[in-house]
Amino acid sequence: MRVIDCDCGQTLRAANDDDLATEVREHADEGHPDMQLTDDQARELVVDRAYEASDS
Ligand SMILES: [Zn+2]
Structure with a gap:
């Protein structure tokens, strides 16, 4: 399970990056529509900030 914490405090989870x-x-x-986040930027955020979490 991969996890990333958004700046707004929301935690997002998925099976893979x-x-x-x-x-x-x-x-x-x-x-955050103002961010106008692209697919590439989303991927970069995951690379920079996502971490591994247990499934418990
Ligand atoms: Zn957010």
């Missing part, structure tokens, strides 16, 4: 980048994109579109 590709899916997590998609989650980040969708979250940004819904919650």
